[in-house]
Each structure stands twice: as C-alpha cells, then as structure tokens.
Amino acid sequence: MSGPIHIRPDETFTLNVGPQHPATHGVLRVKMEMDGEYIVKAETVLGYIHRMHELMGENRTYPQVLPNLSRLDYLGALGYTHGHVLAVERAAGIEVPERAEYIRAITVELNRIASHLFWFGAFVMDLGGFTPLMYAIEDREYILDMLEAVTGSRLTYCYYRFGGLYNDVDDDFIAAAKAFIPRMRKSLKKYDALVTGNIIFRKRLEDIGPISAEMCRKYGATGPVARGAGIDFDVRKNEPYSVYPEFDFDVPVYHECDSLARYKVRMDEMEQSLRIVEQGLEKLPDGPIMPKKAPKLIKPPAGDYYQAVETARGSFGIRIVSDGTKNAYRFKLRSPTYSNMSLFDEACEGMMIMDALAMMGSLDLVIPEIDR
C-alpha cells in the first residue's frame, strides 16, 4: 500500500447483481452503475434459463403442451395451466362441466396462497428475518400435500384437461381443505403480529420503492404490483372467467405505491383466496368432471384467440393462432412478471442498492416465468 486511493467524486463503478445471487431468487442479472451506494443506472439482463416454450407450443399438439405450462412458474403453476386450458377451450369451443370449474377455482386459489406464502417467507428473509420463512413453509407444505394427493405432483402440476380435470377430488381433500381454512386464518394473524408491525421491516419498506399508477400503465404492470399502486385491477373481476362471478370476494387495493403496499396487497389476497376456497367447497356441485364427449383430437378452427387469467403474479395471457391443424400456428405466452420486472430499470434509478433489492423482492419475481 502506498498512500490512500484517490477516487474522483464523480466516478462511478459497475456492479453485477447476479446471475448467481441470492437476492435475485434465480438466474437474473442486473448490471448496475453505482455511485457509491446509489444506483445511477440499471440494466436487467435476461435469458439465462430461456427454454423457448413458445416454439415447443408450435411443435407439439395441444395436449402435449399441457405439462409445459407448469414449468413457467414453479410456485403458482396451476394458474398458468388454467389459462392454457381456458384458451384452448375457447378456441375449440369445448364445454366444461360445472364441478370441474369449481374444483379448478378451489385448487387455483389454494395454489395462489401457497405461492404468496413462499413469497412472504422469501421476502422477509431478503430483509434479514429468517423465522417467518419457516412458518410460511410449514403452511405451504400443508397445501402442497393436499394438492399432491389430488393432482399427483407437488409443484409442476398437469391436472387440468381440455374440458375438465384429470382426477376428481375425494373426501379426504375436502376434509383437509375445510380444516385448512381456520388454520390458515390463524396463521395470517400470526404473520401479521410477527412481521407487519416490526420497526425494522417497516423502515425498509415504507415510502421506499415507489411505483406509480402511471408507471404501471406505461409498462403494463398487473397483479399485486398494480394493486399496490392504487389500481383496482384484477382479471378475475375486470374480465371474469371460469366461475369467479359466483364468488363473493374483494380485491385489496392500496394507494401508497411503496414496497409495503405491495406486501399488504399480497397478505390481504390470501384471506380473499381463503374466502373463495370456502365458498367453493360449500357450493361444490355434484356431477361429472369431464364432458361426455371430450374431443380426443383437438383442432380449433383457424383464427386468433386470446385468454387472460389472474395468476398469483398478475395477468397471464395466452394467444393461440390456429390454422386448423392439431398444432398451434403461434403460441404466445404473456407472462406477468416480465412486464412487472421491465419497470425495475427505471424505478430503481437513484435508489440505494439495499432499497432496490427490497423493491425487487416486492415485485415477486419468478425467473423461469420471465425467461420462458
């Protein structure tokens, strides 16, 4: 060492966050130009686990693509498979029995709770609190066990079929789901008492990471990110599909636009999902789970079809361009985190790096779903 190192006051340096970094929850890389601890400019680099599901969708027949959809988002896979079957049912004009739709709604909502639970644990862990993750995983495990008994898999479900379901639910599932609701309500109170009021937690999130409603619109952000910016938008309400109009539930909206608002939206959403599950179990009609004449070979008439669903992360859209054959001509997946993440570069400018990482956590990223 020969004397102190002199740094010009306007000197910046480049920092690579990722692609192997625990804060990014997957192989995401953000190239940040830093001025001390402040971010001058950020550029997100994607594509580390790009698998080209859209080309697979063109090369395979419609039923063969079914398992692909659950490989997009490993935390809330049922929502994505739901979008896919709805899109193909719309294109091919397949009727779905009511019981199947109800079971779809119940399982999707349970999966949404599981996804939010894992996000909750991981998010608080990002901020330095390890214990909530253990509680959250325990509750999530309960859901995964329930879903495993019905669907046959724990994460990458292939449960829905064009026209219905692969397997009917049994009494054990219904009993387990009924027992789960009060248990989860108790847990939600526990999480609230444990985390929401914590002073360190609040100092890291309150008034930090602002994402305004106008920014959401310009970038196409949906889901809890938009609802945390005061936008009352939920595809289940705004563009109802499946049996969601039958359920009485609210869409939590917070107007603070900060990271804490996005946290609160997700925590409230779990309660609303519980309400849907509760009503679904109550109303669950008897009957078949597949239509009598389910087509074996699916050949939608030529045309362009779009279907949007609300997944745990936001509005997921599927576009199917059919040319009348058994393979799709074009199979487009519009993933919600892709749009939600695209605003990060602009939103984090001028923030401190630790605040930016807290904001990144509040976006609820699942990288395979961005890269597809």
Add this chain to the structure above:
Amino acid sequence: MIKDTVKQALRDLFPEPEPVVEAPAVEAAEGEEEKKPAKKKEGPRVNGVIERNHAEHGYDIDVQCDPGELLAVVMILDKAGFFLESITGVDWIKENQLESVYDFSRYDFDTCRVVIRTRTSRSEPKIPTISKIYPGAGWHERETHDFFGIKFDGHPHLVPLLLPEDADFHPLLKDFKP
C-alpha cells in the same frame, strides 16, 4: 362505453369503410365495417377496424394498419388510458409477410381489449418502435426482434434479450432450422 369512444377515434383514422359487397343488405354495418364478408373472402385482410365477439376471441376490437399508421393508432389508445399487455409476432410465410401483434387493455371494469396488427415484408421487416410512447414496449420489441428478426425503427437498445447476446438466428420463423 370506452369501446365506442375508441371505435369513433379509430374511424377518423380509417375514414373509408371497405367496399363491402353484402353489407348494405344487413342492418347498419356502421361500427363493424367488414365483419363477416371480409372473413369469408379468402384474400388478404384489408386495413381497418373489426369488432370481435369477446366470448369467442377474447378481445373486442381488432385493428389492422400499415406500419406507418401504427404510431397514430397507439397514440389514440395511450390517450384513452390503455396499458400495453404484450407485443408479439406471427410469421405468415405463405404470404411472405411478418405480422406484429400488439395487445392493449385497460385497468377498468369497462372491459375493452384492443389488438393491433401490422404487417411488413419478410425480406426486410421494419416497423417503427412504440417505446417512445410506452417504455414498456422496449422489452417486448426486443423479444420480438429476437424471435422474428423484425427491426423496430428507432428502438434505443435493440439487442438480444432472451437469446444469447451473439445470437444471429430467429427461432420462431417458420423456416428456422436448429
């Protein structure tokens, strides 16, 4: 109804309804300039606005325009408070054309989904960027450039996003051989 407002604004842009043969016999084809007849005709679709059945297709208004008119159409939607859902492409290899498809929707209970299509030649695909109006289009256009090779004129940073940074292939073109 936002649907009517948008339709009205778009009609100013596409003033002349297509000379539809069967339309006059049917009741006022005002908002649905070329609904059924255009579909039955086997020829390529002409520019204009088609109203679609939401239950059947999943969107309400279907606009086709030239790449040159794209910015004007997008600006109408921006003014009406639409958000950008996605941008993608379709390779119509038989017609030797590439299509770029834009999905727009609104944060509203007055549901209205708008699809804009614009076609460009396959040999030299060029479409103006809309990232100046919707910055979120930046990533979507880069992705479409990755997969189809469509050049978005004026895009500030048109480098591969999902594909490797040195990728010189476009996997969703129908004549792509891995």
